[in-house]
Amino acid sequence: MKETRKRTFTCGLDAAIAVMGGKWKGLILFALQDGPLRFGELRRAVAGISERVLISQLREMETTGLLHREVYHQVPPKVEYSLTGFGRSLNRAMAPLGEWGEEHIERIEGMPWDEVR
Incomplete structure (x- = not known):
């Protein structure tokens, strides 16, 4: 009988955000895109x-297979650090989110972050 594994x-989106885990990984992926x-x-x-x-x-990203x-x-x-195919695919997936951020950056910068958190 095949054992069914409970989904984590x-x-x-939940899974993708877990791989990203914070602000720095996206910026590192972006820096390595070229x-x-x-x-x-x-x-x-x-910066x-x-x-x-x-x-x-970098250690976490190497462990999860995002970079080599x-x-x-x-x-x-x-x-040297470089993106794996897995990392490049995540970079491509994040591109529309970055475009959305650029489109709305002034509004986002004007948000009352102290009240939101």
């Missing part, structure tokens, strides 16, 4: 992120 997520970047390049491309948070987010970490054994050591 209520819908696809090709591989080294850690320092990523840190400069994602406001601390080194500690970037390291943590390539280590080049040379002196000095070189590590």
